[in-house]
Amino acid sequence: MSSSRTDQSGTENGVGGAAALGSIAKSSPTSLPKVEKAARAQRYQALSHSRGWLKPLAKKNPNKSYGWDLHRTQDCRYKRVGIGVTVQYDAKHQTAFYGDVATCGSVWACPVCATIIQNRRRPEVQQLVDWAYEQGYQVSMLTFTFPHKSFDRLKFMLNSQADAFTKLRKGNSWDLFRKRFGFVGLVRSLENTHGANGWHPHTHEIWVTKSLTPSSRGDFEQFVKRRWRMACIKAGLLDDSSKSQSFAFDLHAVDVRFDVSTSDYLVKQDNSRKWGVDREMTAQSAKVAPDGVTPTVHPHEFLIRRQEGDDARYREYVTGMHGKRQLYWSQGLKDLCGLKDVSDEEIAKEHAEKADLLAHLTDTQWNIVRGNDALAELLDAAEQGGWPAIRSLLQSLGHVFLEPDAHDPLFEINLSLFAPDQQI
Template identity: 30%
Template structure:
């Protein structure tokens, strides 16, 4: 389903990584199982598996950083920035405006001087994309870190300053925004830090942990919008969803989902690099090459993990025996060889020309 030329997303979780010699099943500390030794794409936008892993790790780190910041007596403000959009607007252009407007706002003298009055230290910005009846709806969640907690009156003042600067930069780039989509609210903690869970409320009144609200866009369900992973699921049977997914994949490729300044990162002890690609556990089973190829051809990766969690290594062995007995290896092998030849036939032709002394054809 991936429309990108590299194909890294399409191969995620199928092949060995450079540091491994075999695919394994690993037993983790929480009782769950996972595959080890596989190369992962690390796409926070386009891969449901890697996105959940990376976003969860970032959410936990952000929760801890926010709790530390509040315990030290500083302040936090949660902001949502949006753009006005229609079905005719391309996602790539909207994301460009969202990014460029924030970058210009951060450099503008009015914002720097005004934010300094409120004790502004820095911001963490997370971008989220949904699709609804009015087309693509990208928006940014901001966490503004201040030296001291702001009163309700000062929070409103900071919000008015931010929206005025935001509206000016968005208009300068040829787009528009409206105050109805702007949200600015203070984040407060109690004296009992152990009890504090840093939460905000969504538009339905449901509480969500602040780190999750900032980073786990894949968990949200909105009545006015559909998450791209839902489009990906529908793309198997719906041509319009397939086209939307490909537009989303191209528009988000190479963009950052979570950003913060280096100075703020050092101050609050937060990094933006991806967490450890795979959570390591105890190796319980090792696949040989043919067994893993069988699992891939039979599309049975989830069944293998379910079998291991239910009955251990014996259940995995029995499942592999059933897959081997039920699968038509002749057709599978012929199809695999045909696909491999189609991919490499031009290289084979060039090798033949080189052997004969003929000029090569550019690949």
């Protein structure tokens, strides 16, 4: 939340007051741990800051009432899409969230949606790994990268990377490899960080194959490394005439780990954290560099640290990653392990069928919350004490409540918005 408060106040008519006062949850909320609250507050602050940085990406559109097409993340958790913003509580995940607000579902641009999506995707990867071992398959994790320099443009690298992967998995040699090692399918996680050498796009992939003997594992690894080297040369990502570049490529470009599981500790860019394979595949936005090392950060960190040039880097990242999928599954692999295909946008909406309604905010109340950058703080209050805590927070922000007139017909009509078991 912002350290400064805007001095806003408002009065409610019978309708608005009834909407708020009539919202009582069926169960008592449980509060998130302090660390998780702090992280959520930081994500909401980053989302708030992104709105300004995304403005240069707006495009003129005379068909829009305001004449512009804004980036969808600018409306995320900000624009009302229903008759009024609701505050709801998901007992299963022990979190409060907003209903009837726009959600962008962008895992690249939005630090709030990205976390929700990644947390929901993690069990999918876990289910795949568990299923594979139950079927007697081999589960391996492969990481692919390539040389890059600080002046390399992100869009060029991403296009060349995609070209290299096409070349890696094409032709008779690849078909023979699939047959020999009983290749079932893969899940690819695209990740992009930024550091001293500029953009660092790379992938973590889970490959499901038949069980491999110790001798066949060596052949497996050597084929993949040779194949990726050839693909990167053809795609213009590796200059094989440079001895130093070739040496570094052979040393770092491919990492193969066999027999991975959801409990494996894969230490990558953050030596202070230990990641299971399911976290490694989904939780990109949580990685930072260890102390004493030149920072290698996820682009959402730009929105938090705000160093010179970070605004341009963030926009380059958002535009460069547009249309890319964070998690790609081989065709038919989800069906094999019993997973339903759900889009990022659907996950970001946080389906509320089983959630408890805590509050129905009026436009005045919502504007006060937005104006004070208090979205995360209101969710904290909702989880801590339900509607009474929400009301107390709104009052601390300068909102003035007027008790509704129970004889006002508008007040009585508004009560029909709530379920019969809710009380005033």
